[in-house]
Amino acid sequence: VQLLESGGGLVQPGGSLRLSCAASGFTFSTYAMGWVRQAPGKGLEWVSGVSHRGDSIYYADPVRGRFTISRDNSKNTLYLQINNLRVEDTATYYCAKGSTGYSPFDLWGEGTLVTVSS
C-alpha cells in the first residue's frame, strides 16, 4: 500500500509543472484524494482535494485558478497541474489518501519537492 509522487523540480517563476502520484495496494477509485504541501521549515498546508470519481474538486484560495487537480482511475494516478508558479509555491508536495470522505489522510506519499526560483 503506497503512494509515489513524481514530477517535482526546479522551475522559474511563471513556469509550470505536472505532479503525478501513483497509487498501489488499494482500490484507488473508491477513495477521495488530496494534495498537501509544506514549505521548507514550515507547517502543513492543504492544497486541493478530489472526490473518488473526480467529479467534485476543491482548492485552497492561494492556488485556485493556477493549480488543477485530476485523477485517472484507470491508471491509479492522481495529478496536480501547477501553472504560473510563484516563489511562495516552493514546497514539498504530498499526495494523500482520504480515509473516510476527503479527510483525514491515512496514507501519504514521500513527497516531491518543487522549487521556484530564478
Add this chain to the structure above:
Amino acid sequence: DIQMTQSPSSVSASVGDRVTITCRASQGIRSYLAWYQQKPGKAPKLLISAASTLQGGVPSRFSGSRSGTDFTLTISDLQPEDFATYYCQQASSFPLTFGGGTKVEIK
C-alpha cells in the same frame, strides 16, 4: 475559513513525561479533527481521527479528546520515538486547515 490555533508551538519534555497539545477551532467542527505526527524528512502519519479514534498500530499512550471547539492530544509516558512535530487538522469543511504544529523536543 476555519482557523486552527495550536499550542504550544514547542515543548521540551523528558522520556516518561506526559505531554498535552491543544488545538482550538475558530468555529464548530463537531468531532471532525485529526492529529498527525511528523518526523524530520518524513511524511505525516495519521494518529487520531474523529477527535479521539486511535488509528491501528498507534500506541495507546496517545489519546485525543474534545471539549466544544477545544481539542487535546495527550501523550502519556513519552517515549524516545515520540519526539516529533504534531499537527491538528479540521476535516469539517473546505478549505481543510491545519494547526501551526507543536514540536516536542527532548529536554
